Amino acid sequence: MPLLVMKFGGTSVATLDRIRRAAKRVGREVAAGYDVIVIVSAMSGETNKLVGYVEETSQLYDAREYDAVVSSGEQVTAGLMALTLQEMDVPARSWQGWQVPLKTTNAHAAARIVEIPTDNIMAKFGEGMKVAVVAGFQGLGPDGRVTTLGRGGSDTTAVAFAAAFAAERCDIYTDVDGVYTTDPRITDKARKLDRIAFEEMLELASLGAKVLQTRSVELAMRYYVRLRVLSSFEEQSDEAGTLICAEEDIVESKAVNGVAASREEAKMTLISVADRPGIAAAIFGPLSEAGVNVDMIVQNISEEGRTDMTFSCPINQVARAEKALGEAKSAGDLNFREILADTNVAKISVVGIGMRSQSGVAAKMFKTLSDEGVNIKVIATSEIKISVLIDRKYTELAVQALHDAFELEKA
Numbered sequence: 001m002p003l004l005v006m007k008f009g010g011t012s013v014a015t016l017d018r019i020r021r022a023a024k025r026v027g028r029e030v031a032a033g034y035d036v037i038v039i040v041s042a043m044s045g046e047t048n049k050l051v052g053y054v055e056e057t058s059q060l061y062d063a064r065e066y067d068a069v070v071s072s073g074e075q076v077t078a079g080l081m082a083l084t085l086q087e088m089d090v091p092a093r094s095w096q097g098w099q100v101p102l103k104t105t106n107a108h109a110a111a112r113i114v115e116i117p118t119d120n121i122m123a124k125f126g127e128g129m130k131v132a133v134v135a136g137f138q139g140l141g142p143d144g145r146v147t148t149l150g151r152g153g154s155d156t157t158a159v160a161f162a163a164a165f166a167a168e169r170c171d172i173y174t175d176v177d178g179v180y181t182t183d184p185r186i187t188d189k190a191r192k193l194d195r196i197a198f199e200e201m202l203e204l205a206s207l208g209a210k211v212l213q214t215r216s217v218e219l220a221m222r223y224y225v226r227l228r229v230l231s232s233f234e235e236q237s238d239e240a241g242t243l244i245c246a247e248e249d250i251v252e253s254k255a256v257n258g259v260a261a262s263r264e265e266a267k268m269t270l271i272s273v274a275d276r277p278g279i280a281a282a283i284f285g286p287l288s289e290a291g292v293n294v295d296m297i298v299q300n301i302s303e304e305g306r307t308d309m310t311f312s313c314p315i316n317q318v319a320r321a322e323k324a325l326g327e328a329k330s331a332g333d334l335n336f337r338e339i340l341a342d343t344n345v346a347k348i349s350v351v352g353i354g355m356r357s358q359s360g361v362a363a364k365m366f367k368t369l370s371d372e373g374v375n376i377k378v379i380a381t382s383e384i385k386i387s388v389l390i391d392r393k394y395t396e397l398a399v400q401a402l403h404d405a406f407e408l409e410k411a
C-alpha cells in the first residue's frame with residue numbers, strides 16, 4: 001500500500017469540529033487507497049498553557065518533569081482523532097511516542113529523534129488498520145522517560161515518520177496555505193511561494209518563521225522527504241500549498257526570498273571582562289554546558305585590557321545564562337563587572353540563496369532600516385542570510401520596510 005504522512009497542527013485540531021474536518025481529509029486519502037500515518041499537535045493554546053504551569057511552578061525547572069507535563073496535550077488529540085476516525089468507520093488507533101517507541105536522545109525539552117521502529121505500526125496496517133494516529137512532539141528517552149522535541153516539534157515527528165516509513169509525501173496542514181515571503185500576520189503583502197529551497201526554508205525556520213520546525217526541514221533535506229505545507233481550512237488541489245524542494249528545482253531565485261522575525265530573543269552584555277586569550281572560552285564554555293543556545297556574538301574594542309562582550313540567546317534562557325555566568329565568576333574562572341540583559345529586542349533576517357551571487361544586500365538592508373529610524377544593535381551574516389538585532393517594538397515596521405525594499409510581493 002502507498003503510505004502518506006499527514007500532520008495537523010494546533011489550530012487544525014483546536015476543536016472537536018476541526019478534528020472532524022481533519023479526519024474527513026484523512027478519510028479521503030484512505031478512500032484513495034493510502035495507508036495514513038497522522039501526526040497530531042496539541043489543541044492550539046494547550047502547550048502554551050502547560051508550559052506556563054511549569055514556569056509558574058519552577059523557574060529553573062527539571063526538564064524531565066517539564067516533558068511529563070507538556071507532552072500531555074498531544075496524548076489527548078491523538079486519542080480524539082482516532083475516535084473520530086472510528087466514528088467514520090475508518091479503522092484507526094492512536095500511539096503515544098513511547099508506544100511506537102519513538103526513541104530520542106536524553107536532551108529533555110529539546111530531544112532529537114534517534115530511531116523509529118516501523119514493525120509495530122506496519123503489523124497493524126497488515127491487519128487492516130488504515131490510519132495510525134501518532135502523538136507528535138513526544139518520544140522516549142534512554143532514561144525510560146518521556147521526552148519532547150522542542151516547540152513546534154510535531155513537524156519533526158511528521159518528517160521523521162515519513163522518512164522511516166518511506167512515505168510518498170509528508171503533508172503539513174496548518175492555518176496558512178503555504179510558506180510565505182514573510183509571516184502573513186505581519187503584512188498582507190506577504191506572498192505565498194509555490195516552492196522554496198530546503199536551504200532557504202532551513203534559514204527562515206531557524207530565524208523565527210515558525211511555520212516549520214527547523215529540525216523537520218533538516219530531516220526532509222537529508223532523507224529526501226517530499227515535504228509540503230498546506231492549509232487545513234481550504235479545499236485545495238494536489239498542487240496547492242508550498243513544496244519544499246531542492247535548489248535545482250527552482251527556476252530563478254532573487255537575492256532575497258524571505259524575511260523572518262523572532263521576538264523571542266534577548267541581548268546580554270558582560271561589562272568589563274579581561275581581554276585575554278581564552279576569555280571567549282571562559283564565557284561560552286559554561287553557557288554551552290548550561291544548555292544556553294548562544295546565537296550572535298560581538299566583542300567590543302578593548303580599553304586598558306578590559307572589554308565588553310555581547311551575545312544573543314533565546315529570551316527564556318536568560319535566567320539560565322545569568323546563573324551559569326554568575327557561577328563561573330564565583331568559581332574565579334571569569335571576571336566581569338556586571339551582566340546587562342536586554343529582553344526587548346527582536347531579530348530580523350533576510351534570506352535568499354541568490355545572495356551567494358549578488359552583492360549589495362547588506363547595504364540595502366541597513367539603509368532601509370536607517371531610513372525608518374531603526375537602530376541596529378548587533379549584526380550577523382552567513383552565506384545566504386543577514387540578521388540584525390533591533391528594538392522589539394520596531395519588529396513589524398522593519399519587516400514591512402524590508403519586504404517592500406526587496407520587492408517580495410512581486411513574483
Ligand code: ADP
Pocket residue numbers: 008009010011012041152173174175176178179180181182183184185204208209210211212258
Ligand atoms: P501549527 O500549529 O499548524 O504548527 P504554527 O503556528 O506553528 O502552526 O505555524 C503556522 C504559523 O506560522 C502561521 O500562522 C504564520 O503566522 C506563521 N509564519 C511565520 N512565518 C511564516 C511564513 N514565512 N510563511 C507562513 N507562515 C509563517
Ligand code: ASP
Pocket residue numbers: 009010041042047048073136137150151152153154155
Ligand atoms: N504542541 C507543541 C507545541 O506547541 C508541538 C507542536 O505543535 O508542534 O510546540
Ligand code: MG
Pocket residue numbers: 009152155210211212213
Ligand atoms: Mg507549528
